[in-house]
Amino acid sequence: MGELQTMLENHGLMLVFLNVLAEQAGLPIPAYPMLFVAGALGVQETGPSIGAVLAAVIAACLIADTAWYFAGRRLGQPMLRTICKVSMSPDTCIRQTQSLYLRVGPRALVFAKLLPGAGALSTAMAGMTATPLPVFLFYDALGALVWAGAALLVGVVFSDFVDVILAGFSEYGHLAVLICVGAFALFLAWRVWWRFHMLRRTRRVPRMTVDELEARRRAGTLPLVLDVRAHGPAPIERIPGAMVVDMHGSLDALGGQLEARDIVVYCACPHEISAAILAERLRAAGYRQTWALAGGFDEWKRLHGGAESPPQAAQAAQAAQAAQAANDAAAG
Template sequence: MDIASITHALTRDAVWVVFFNVLLQQLGLPIPAVPTLLVAGSLAGWSPGAALLLSAAVLASVAADWLWYLAGRAFGYRVLSALCRLSINPGSCVTQTEARFLRWGVWSLVVAKFVPGFSTVAPPIAGSLRMPLASFLAAAAIGAALWAGAALLAGWLLRDQLQAALVLMGGNEALVLALLALALLLWVAAKLWQKHRFERAASIPHIGAAELLQAMRSPRPPLLLDLRGAAMAAETGPVAGATPADLEHLQDAVRHWPRDQPIVTFCACPRDATAIRAAVELVRAGYSGARPLAGGYDAWMQQLRTAAAPA
């Protein structure tokens, strides 16, 4: 389909195109909705159609957010972990998204649409933390209205430039596709570089759950640093003997610990990402005995159950 056909379809069925585009994006598909909103805004102007477009975008966004909220409420932290496993760079996904949510609270849902990668993962966190549904829906609707309204308004204000750009693209479709492919390639390259940096950090020596259990029975057991997010900790409870911490305040958590004391970091995130980052930071700070726990929280709980089971 060429540019002219896309523009014609958007002019004829703008409300439905906007609704399904926003819905699919908010459900997690890599289908950007902002370009559609910009073009739709440039075509609608201040007519009653603009209100319908805004309503369609808000309805689609809130519907998708509500489904993710229900998933988070039903399945808890596992939803966020599963979403982050789909990321090219899962190493920072869990930590960054939950930290943002806890820092901003209900306002995180208002600004989520403006933060790439955050709009899909914020609702399941809200569900897993049992945020009241009324507060969630109100914040999600306000955020969607601000996001979609800003895009539609920008499309109207830049209508002449957008229409000129559409005409230009209509005569240079091969060049447009090449530029889009180049932009996609640069984005993937940046993500792969981040992934490469994480892989290098992940080469730090780990400790297995069985080895940790044996070490805990020694005269000088390692100190445990629990880097699970607040959502996971609230859902499953504290870990005996472990000190809760997060990456932002890591140094505060270990301030009074001997630098030669063995430290084991663990989390409940894909590929032990947060535990690895914490261990690397601690080693750089002089805590040479810091090691991440292979398999994280799940592996440690399984090891404890195995050890407690009758022979």
């Protein structure tokens, strides 16, 4: 296996720590291949022990994820938008991550790292929702253990196969690197094409500006407003009068709400694509007077003086939950 195995055997722990730290910080440097190898070398007793590798991974994850946590707590929704802009699927990125965290809470951190693109976003959501720091650290460490443990287990089970791969890299290293880079370039090109195609398609859906929506409200001709953002058990601010819908749900669930009415759909994602997708479905179903709200919920908040800060939003949500719990207790 030559120099590659020698490097992994002598400096494996530091390499694992730096690789995981870089990946969790957001750099496109996958850590799983390194963890596979670390698992194989650990079981063969030619590299760092499995326990030491797990400790290094958890430390690296806690360092990077705590930074995302405080960034989310300080910056809130703009932080999610910034992360999602570099995602392969920024349109669904925010909605899916918010939906996951709002439904499950900090327990989502246990398995978030196993879901592509959800790791940093979930830690930012923990900060946005003012999850207590000790609770965040506990679930994040548990999530790092699950994430790294799965990779190390694969390395242990397929240790002989990993040896073959390492030998191949040592002998055909340059060719292997070229193949990997070429495969990644093809994947990236396909995702860029898919993204361009989706943007071009949804751009045909007409937009209504927030000013036009407010003018209709003042004139007493407010359209039916549909909210396709992620929602969970905790209260979430939305445009007054908006109806919460699932963008992929059956249109029959809306019943007679759609009949003889103008419809405006909004979301909180880049290029308002989630809203445009539902608006496209509605128009194809015969509801031609349907628009996506230009700028989405963020533009509506800007017009109305800006969003609450993350701690204020969390306090409002906690107060609403406490009031609901008191009402339930009174009813019982």
